[in-house]
Amino acid sequence: MQIDDLPTECVIAIAKRMSAMDLLSFSSTSKHFFEIANDNSIWLSHCKNILKNHSPSLAYLTRIKNAVFKKTHFYKSFKQLYRLLHKYAKFLGLWHPDYSFFIGGLIRIRLNYDNENQFVLVGERIICPYAEMEDIYQLSLDERINIHIQKDTKYQTTKVFGVKMKEGILAALCLEGAHKGTHEIVIEQPMIPENDLPGLLSTISITERIKSQSFPLGPPNAVTGLWGFPISNFGSDATLSGSNSNLESHTTYGSHGNELMLLSYSLETEKKLRVTKITGDVNVPRGEISFTADLNNWKYTLGNTLHNINNSAEFKNGIVFDGKGTVAMEGYQSATKIPCDVIVVSDTQFSVYWYGLEEMGDGWISSFTYFEDLQ
Amino acid sequence: MASVKLTTSDDKEYTLDRELIFQSNLIKNMVTDLDVFDAPIPLPNVTSSTLDIVIKYLKIHKDDPPPPDKPIEKAVDDMIDEDKELMKLEFNIMADVILAANYLDIPGLLDIGCRTVAWHIKQCKDYHEIREKFNIPKELWRSEEEIAEMKKELNGILG
Numbered sequence: 001m002q003i004d005d006l007p008t009e010c011v012i013a014i015a016k017r018m019s020a021m022d023l024l025s026f027s028s029t030s031k032h033f034f035e036i037a038n039d040n041s042i043w044l045s046h047c048k049n050i051l052k053n054h055s056p057s058l059a060y061l062t063r064i065k066n067a068v069f070k071k072t073h074f075y076k077s078f079k080q081l082y083r084l085l086h087k088y089a090k091f092l093g094l095w096h097p098d099y100s101f102f103i104g105g106l107i108r109i110r111l112n113y114d115n116e117n118q119f120v121l122v123g124e125r126i127i128c129p130y131a132e133m134e135d136i137y138q139l140s141l142d143e144r145i146n147i148h149i150q151k152d153t154k155y156q157t158t159k160v161f162g163v164k165m166k167e168g169i170l171a172a173l174c175l176e177g178a179h180k181g182t183h184e185i186v187i188e189q190p191m192i193p194e195n196d197l198p199g200l201l202s203t204i205s206i207t208e209r210i211k212s213q214s215f216p217l218g219p220p221n222a223v224t225g226l227w228g229f230p231i232s233n234f235g236s237d238a239t240l241s242g243s244n245s246n247l248e249s250h251t252t253y254g255s256h257g258n259e260l261m262l263l264s265y266s267l268e269t270e271k272k273l274r275v276t277k278i279t280g281d282v283n284v285p286r287g288e289i290s291f292t293a294d295l296n297n298w299k300y301t302l303g304n305t306l307h308n309i310n311n312s313a314e315f316k317n318g319i320v321f322d323g324k325g326t327v328a329m330e331g332y333q334s335a336t337k338i339p340c341d342v343i344v345v346s347d348t349q350f351s352v353y354w355y356g357l358e359e360m361g362d363g364w365i366s367s368f369t370y371f372e373d374l375q
Numbered sequence: 376m377a378s379v380k381l382t383t384s385d386d387k388e389y390t391l392d393r394e395l396i397f398q399s400n401l402i403k404n405m406v407t408d409l410d411v412f413d414a415p416i417p418l419p420n421v422t423s424s425t426l427d428i429v430i431k432y433l434k435i436h437k438d439d440p441p442p443p444d445k446p447i448e449k450a451v452d453d454m455i456d457e458d459k460e461l462m463k464l465e466f467n468i469m470a471d472v473i474l475a476a477n478y479l480d481i482p483g484l485l486d487i488g489c490r491t492v493a494w495h496i497k498q499c500k501d502y503h504e505i506r507e508k509f510n511i512p513k514e515l516w517r518s519e520e521e522i523a524e525m526k527k528e529l530n531g532i533l534g
Contacts, residue, residue: 003470003492003509010477013485017493028502028522030515 004032011036016045020086043078050085084111124157126260261290271295273321273342283328284335291325291352293342319344325354379406380415387423388415395433400480420478425471431461432484439483454487462491466509 003011015023015036027037036042112122260278273293280286323342328335338356345351352361379396381389397403405416418426435457454462464472469492476484499505506516517525
């Protein structure tokens with residue numbers, strides 16, 4: 001039997017494992033293969049692959065495709081969607097901008113389109129609003145413990161830049177805020193010899209002026225979608241609550257207000273939860289571990305703890321794990337680990353009780369999306 | 376241990392451990408749904424030489440956990456050495472193995488077979504070489520004009 005005698009489903013299975021470039025050579029070989037290379041499921045698979053850092057589901061991709069199609073009447077198949085993603089997917093995700101060490105933050109880059117139906121890459125800074133006093137309610141169970149609990153805090157985004165995608169070479173980078181104005185960036189297209197098609201990738205290079213300010217540097221981590229964190233060996237594939245997208249949480253930190261955290265956990269090798277700071281404060285800067293928790297065994301349910309906060313309904317099902325939290329003097333001086341209790345309240349909420357500080361902080365888990373405004 | 380009997384297209388009879396052959400979803404469903412134990416299951420699409428290769432694969436992977444549902448990987452480098460060794464086959468035999476894996480519903484074998492073929496296609500420098508390598512008959516070729524047109528289209532997608 002020869003390869004071209006294989007039933008279509010087998011050839012499709014092979015084609016799904018080829019790069020788009022190889023698919024071109026492959027479909028040039030015969031009429032049969034050409035028809036197969038146009039199959040929607042192959043391009044769906046390519047779309048999924050190019051977005052695999054974001055673990056897209058079929059429903060999710062179809063939603064994007066339909067949204068894009070409705071708006072432009074042009075991108076009607078997954079092949080066309082691939083055309084879009086091939087160019088821009090590498091920029092999507094959460095990036096770590098070049099902010100100062102003690103502040104940090106995240107820039108989310110996602111696809112959107114403007115009112116002329118032109119595609120734009122939008123960069124937004126993700127911030128957690130500072131807690132207003134009235135948003136905090138106190139559970140003073142013990143004279144010594146301050147509990148900061150904030151209800152329903154959501155992250156907020158501020159637009160930092162938008163990159164207009166034009167056919168051709170030039171695109172405009174519009175920075176908002178302090179760097180307002182239009183700057184030119186170049187989408188470089190390598191010279192292609194006529195009969196040699198590989199290497200069609202376009203790359204964005206940014207003029208020096210902008211690079212030195214707050215544009216994300218380098219590609220994000222394949223696992224976390226984040227840039228430059230010292231956590232590259234720490235897999236977060238395992239799931240704690242049934243969700244495996246990039247997980248960030250915001251946590252209240254006493255006088256420092258809300259901060260963004262990255263939660264990563266592994267349940268396979270060492271059962272450990274690690275929470276790394278995305279935004280920092282004057283004591284513990286970004287990129288440092290805020291606290292870890294040993295997930296091997298939980299100490300007790302909250303019903304009989306020394307905190308004696310079982311009166312509160314929301315803590316009723318909480319499970320307490322042993323943790324270690326990082327505290328430091330201003331400027332990350334004399335950093336030490338102090339014991340803390342990590343209380344998993346629900347799938348999306350946790351609390352941390354810091355023994356040395358006699359303070360309680362609250363956290364919420366949220367995951368960011370990249371296409372939400374396309375609908 | 377219970378076993379399952381299979382008959383290949385060239386009338387060879389195989390007796391295999393259930394645990395081993397149950398990696399094939401087809402056989403597993405057949406045996407559990409239809410409750411056939413003693414009667415040999417005919418495999419009209421599979422020759423004995425192909426089944427030998429399939430059995431080699433099943434033996435390598437008999438203790439594997441069920442595969443997770445993840446995006447399709449392209450890299451041949453990620454394959455384990457035993458699989459790479461097993462996939463060193465002539466293309467016509469490879470096609471038989473892929474067909475058998477598809478028919479018997481053994482996702483892992485289908486995956487490594489397809490990955491290997493895709494890898495071989497990647498090694499070819501142009502479509503002439505692919506035609507030669509895979510023995511594609513001339514009457515199925517596309518004309519040079521058609522190819523030029525399609526290149527233009529794909530250029531639009533990748534450019």
